[in-house]
Amino acid sequence: MRSARAAPFLEAQAAFAAAHPEYEGTASIDEVRARDFGRLDALGHVYLDYTGSGLYAESQVRRHAELLLGHVFGNPHSTNPTSIESTRIVERCRRGVLEFFDADEDEYAVVFTANASHALKLVGESYPFAPGDQLLLTFDNHNSVNGIREFDRARGARTLYLPMVPPELRVDESVLDRALDGALAGGHNLFAYPAQSNFSGVQHPLEWIAKAQTRGWDVLLDAAAFVPTNRLDLGRWHPDFVALSFYKMFGYPTGVGALIARKAALARLHRPWFAGGTINIASVQADRFVPSPGAAGFEDGTPDFTNIPAVEVGLELLRSIGVQRIHDRVEALSGWLIEELLALHHGNGRPLVRLYGPGTTERRGATLAMNLYDASGQVIDHRSVERSAGERMISLRTGCFCNPGAGEVALGLTRPEIEHCFAAGDSRMTYDDLRRCIDPHEAGAIRVSLGLVSNFADVFAFREYARGLLEDDP
Ligand SMILES: Cc1ncc(COP(=O)(O)O)c(C=O)c1O
Numbered sequence: 001m002r003s004a005r006a007a008p009f010l011e012a013q014a015a016f017a018a019a020h021p022e023y024e025g026t027a028s029i030d031e032v033r034a035r036d037f038g039r040l041d042a043l044g045h046v047y048l049d050y051t052g053s054g055l056y057a058e059s060q061v062r063r064h065a066e067l068l069l070g071h072v073f074g075n076p077h078s079t080n081p082t083s084i085e086s087t088r089i090v091e092r093c094r095r096g097v098l099e100f101f102d103a104d105e106d107e108y109a110v111v112f113t114a115n116a117s118h119a120l121k122l123v124g125e126s127y128p129f130a131p132g133d134q135l136l137l138t139f140d141n142h143n144s145v146n147g148i149r150e151f152d153r154a155r156g157a158r159t160l161y162l163p164m165v166p167p168e169l170r171v172d173e174s175v176l177d178r179a180l181d182g183a184l185a186g187g188h189n190l191f192a193y194p195a196q197s198n199f200s201g202v203q204h205p206l207e208w209i210a211k212a213q214t215r216g217w218d219v220l221l222d223a224a225a226f227v228p229t230n231r232l233d234l235g236r237w238h239p240d241f242v243a244l245s246f247y248k249m250f251g252y253p254t255g256v257g258a259l260i261a262r263k264a265a266l267a268r269l270h271r272p273w274f275a276g277g278t279i280n281i282a283s284v285q286a287d288r289f290v291p292s293p294g295a296a297g298f299e300d301g302t303p304d305f306t307n308i309p310a311v312e313v314g315l316e317l318l319r320s321i322g323v324q325r326i327h328d329r330v331e332a333l334s335g336w337l338i339e340e341l342l343a344l345h346h347g348n349g350r351p352l353v354r355l356y357g358p359g360t361t362e363r364r365g366a367t368l369a370m371n372l373y374d375a376s377g378q379v380i381d382h383r384s385v386e387r388s389a390g391e392r393m394i395s396l397r398t399g400c401f402c403n404p405g406a407g408e409v410a411l412g413l414t415r416p417e418i419e420h421c422f423a424a425g426d427s428r429m430t431y432d433d434l435r436r437c438i439d440p441h442e443a444g445a446i447r448v449s450l451g452l453v454s455n456f457a458d459v460f461a462f463r464e465y466a467r468g469l470l471e472d473d474p
Contacts, residue, residue, distance in 0.1 A: 370447075
């Protein structure tokens with residue numbers, strides 16, 4: 001328990017409050033945390049992995065349970081009373097998702113998926129790639145976006161990558177412009193990038209959406225790491241496809257995500273198969289089928305009709321707290337943490353922390369990737385950091401966070417070095433094999449990420465943990 005506040009904590013908190021007067025405007029989140037997330041402090045957790053998963057409020061679980069206990073939900077693919085009840089609530093949730101993102105229902109459709117990866121795969125497997133077509137990706141992408149390249153290559157299309165420029169780990173706009181100018185006229189060009197990096201927290205401009213579309217690209221926006229703490233206004237921005245996971249926004253339910261797609265873009269996709277639920281009719285003897293139009297054509301089998309209603313409950317929670325308020329809060333906390341971490345130096349003057357990505361809160365979210373170094377300048381193995389932080393009940397993430405492109409640039413790994421390691425390995429090569437091969441480079445990083453109910457005690461705990469690694473003068 002951190003209730004008996006020590007003087008250093010109180011002093012630091014007072015200094016933080018003075019430096020970030022806007023934080024006071026987010027005090028209602030402290031009440032939400034006390035009321036609805038009491039287990040965090042009761043069990044002594046310092047949760048710093050919101051980019052891994054959001055946390056759920058106790059009221060979400062209760063409201064969802066009440067909803068299930070107060071209705072009889074049957075398989076929605078029918079017209080009996082319990083089926084109608086399920087259909088009604090699933091369709092209400094669909095409208096709720098559109099409303100939450102201010103998406104016009106004449107323009108956008110919501111496909112419920114298992115998670116963001118599933119939404120991305122639906123686009124990848126259905127996009128009409130043909131020889132000469134192009135897939136343009138930022139280096140900075142989750143593997144669930146990188147994997148789309150396997151679909152386009154299998155159909156003879158090309159994959160192009162936009163490198164990140166250190167130290168900020170952003171894309172050089174002139175390089176982007178040149179790549180966008182290379183759209184194949186009359187072909188299919190798909191540009192996929194994350195609104196916020198799950199590695200560095202960099203926010204890539206949403207202005208790229210219209211810029212790419214006017215030059216002939218369809219845009220797939222991976223919003224999974226962005227939407228938990230940032231408002232995505234689909235009345236203002238009009239990506240063709242948006243992928244997200246709801247558990248990253250509000251912790252519960254897991255197993256439900258969405259592909260929010262422009263109806264016109266959805267109509268251009270071709271599913272590689274059909275399934276129960278995705279067709280109007282099919283015949284075995286006539287060997288024919290007629291796909292369902294719109295979102296239904298992308299929801300294979302029975303939708304998760306008992307969990308989808310929990311999405312509505314989660315969206316209401318976010319709406320009641322205010323996404324802008326959450327944003328302001330994590331911005332203030334991450335700004336403090338960045339400054340404090342960068343100020344930590346060993347007795348001999350060497351820095352403890354190397355942050356990958358922007359050193360301010362400008363155009364970045366509250367996801368910080370870093371490595372820690374000892375006084376001799378040797379990196380402290382990120383796995384030992386995860387272990388020792390864990391002993392203090394601090395949950396953070398280490399590794400490459402399924403984002404190898406951003407990681408490779410951040411850690412200064414070159415293509416020949418990585419190719420050499422792949423050539424030296426075999427088909428069973430593991431992450432540890434790669435780590436050993438690229439030694440003495442760092443083969444991963446530490447990630448600290450803030451979210452819905454982060455507070456000053458959380459960031460202070462991590463600063464204190466890091467400070468404990470400082471070495472005095474030799
Ligand atoms: C930016 C980004 N995209 C996609 C994903 C994949 O999400 P999921 O594992 O929920 O499918 C993640 C997960 O961390 C992510 O951060």
